[in-house]
Amino acid sequence: MSEANSELSTSSADVAEMAEWCQRVPNCTTFRANTLCYSVEECISQLGEQFTKKFSYGFEKLPDIYAHDLIPECVVIGKISDDMLDLSLKKEEVIVDAGCGAAVLRGSNVYAPGVMGMLPSTKVNSQVSLFADLTASCLKGYKRVFDSDGKLFLGNGVAIRSRRELFNDASPKLGVAVELRHPVSGLIMPDLHSSLGVLQNFPSMVCVRVLDPKPGEIVLDMCAAPGNKTTHIGTLMNDEGLVIGIDRKSKVHLVAANCAVVNLKKCVRIFAADSTKIVADVKRQIEAGPPFAVDTFDKILLDAPCSGTGLRPMLSNRITSEARTRSFSHLQKLFVDNAVRLLKPGGTLVYSTCSVLCEENECLVAWTLDKYPEVKLVSATPVIGGAGLPGCGLNEEQRMLVQRFGMNETRSNSAVQSIGFFIAKFVKNV
Numbered sequence: 001m002s003e004a005n006s007e008l009s010t011s012s013a014d015v016a017e018m019a020e021w022c023q024r025v026p027n028c029t030t031f032r033a034n035t036l037c038y039s040v041e042e043c044i045s046q047l048g049e050q051f052t053k054k055f056s057y058g059f060e061k062l063p064d065i066y067a068h069d070l071i072p073e074c075v076v077i078g079k080i081s082d083d084m085l086d087l088s089l090k091k092e093e094v095i096v097d098a099g100c101g102a103a104v105l106r107g108s109n110v111y112a113p114g115v116m117g118m119l120p121s122t123k124v125n126s127q128v129s130l131f132a133d134l135t136a137s138c139l140k141g142y143k144r145v146f147d148s149d150g151k152l153f154l155g156n157g158v159a160i161r162s163r164r165e166l167f168n169d170a171s172p173k174l175g176v177a178v179e180l181r182h183p184v185s186g187l188i189m190p191d192l193h194s195s196l197g198v199l200q201n202f203p204s205m206v207c208v209r210v211l212d213p214k215p216g217e218i219v220l221d222m223c224a225a226p227g228n229k230t231t232h233i234g235t236l237m238n239d240e241g242l243v244i245g246i247d248r249k250s251k252v253h254l255v256a257a258n259c260a261v262v263n264l265k266k267c268v269r270i271f272a273a274d275s276t277k278i279v280a281d282v283k284r285q286i287e288a289g290p291p292f293a294v295d296t297f298d299k300i301l302l303d304a305p306c307s308g309t310g311l312r313p314m315l316s317n318r319i320t321s322e323a324r325t326r327s328f329s330h331l332q333k334l335f336v337d338n339a340v341r342l343l344k345p346g347g348t349l350v351y352s353t354c355s356v357l358c359e360e361n362e363c364l365v366a367w368t369l370d371k372y373p374e375v376k377l378v379s380a381t382p383v384i385g386g387a388g389l390p391g392c393g394l395n396e397e398q399r400m401l402v403q404r405f406g407m408n409e410t411r412s413n414s415a416v417q418s419i420g421f422f423i424a425k426f427v428k429n430v
């Protein structure tokens with residue numbers, strides 16, 4: 001990074017605004033249809049049937065379910081209307097940790113590991129009010145009414161597990177503990193165990209559309225697990241060509257499992273490796289896995305490990321951890337270095353993060369352009385998010401080429417308000 005760029009960082013006013021934005025919940029649920037097995041229309045109709053069954057306990061009207069006009073495989077599921085929600089407080093309460101609370105606000109049931117407290121009077125099938133403990137002060141197994149300023153109401157549900165099953169038995173604490181019925185956010189999630197498609201944040205789908213993989217191409221997904229973007233890439237390629245997915249040894253099985261679920265049988269090869277060290281000095285067979293020779297790939301997705309500060313709702317404060325961010329931008333530069341070398345002349349590199357901090361986004365792009373004259377920044381089309389932040393190393397023209405989801409979505413033309421995300425697209429000179 002040049003001297004000037006190295007001093008750039010997200011200002012404390014921006015950080016405060018971002019922290020406030022990150023506490024808000026997205027305004028819909030997004031689901032990527034598995035178009036290898038279903039048409040988007042079939043997918044929408046099956047989701048409608050699923051929700052009709054799920055809502056047999058009393059909702060009169062399903063939320064809107066429709067395909068996004070610019071990303072056709074993206075199925076948008078609207079909110080349950082407020083007038084159908086029963087948000088009256090119940091006698092029984094269940095306390096969950098902040099991570100579980102964030103998932104509940106996005107429409108998830110409560111899974112057993114997230115439960116911190118439950119009253120002894122709660123029975124299976126009891127109606128319960130759900131609260132998140134934002135202070136991390138509720139001890140596991142708490143059995144009284146939790147009295148705290150950091151107690152956030154999440155909605156109402158029905159207990160599926162008893163207190164004894166959750167805290168006393170020696171059996172493993174897995175599975176659904178409380179079925180969510182009336183979330184304050186109005187958001188619901190479809191059944192997750194299905195080949196119909198995957199729950200995926202909207203900008204993640206845009207990111208793969210920006211990469212624009214085509215059947216027959218040779219594509220590298222440098223940070224692939226759990227494989228949501230790998231399966232999207234393979235699907236857009238109609239399972240023809242070669243997609244190399246790389247991640248850590250402990251995670252590559254997730255990518256393989258997700259490929260199997262969506263019925264990708266031919267084009268994806270998965271390898272465990274460190275993507276900061278995958279460039280070989282000599283020519284090698286691509287199928288043999290890393291390291292790879294320079295100038296090998298038509299397209300590379302670098303969905304980099306990052307601070308995750310765009311993920312929302314964020315109920316615990318991760319955004320001020322400067323040390324973490326610094327270590328991520330160091331790692332991100334090592335990935336970029338490998339990516340630029342592995343890209344064929346004329347090839348495309350897409351860099352993305354789910355961070356809202358400019359150190360991991362605009363500054364990283366400015367550093368890349370400064371360090372590698374052989375790549376140029378091009379428009380990250382389809383452009384749906386806002387422009388890059390000013391004052392972070394990119395000039396006016398360059399700011400318009402990248403896209404940023406989250407606060408400052410100045411040119412956003414999508415009604416979907418999702419997580420914070422950043423996408424930049426580079427092409428290597430021929």
Ligand SMILES: C[S@@+](CC[C@H](N)C(=O)[O-])C[C@H]1O[C@@H](n2cnc3c(N)ncnc32)[C@H](O)[C@@H]1O
Nearest residue numbers: 223224225226227228229247248274275303305
């Ligand atoms: C943002 S996540 C990727 C999400 C994935 N692209 C998806 O859409 O499902 C970043 C990933 O980078 C992986 N990672 C971190 N360091 C790595 C390294 N040195 N080499 C390869 N992968 C790494 C992490 O294990 C994590 O799965």
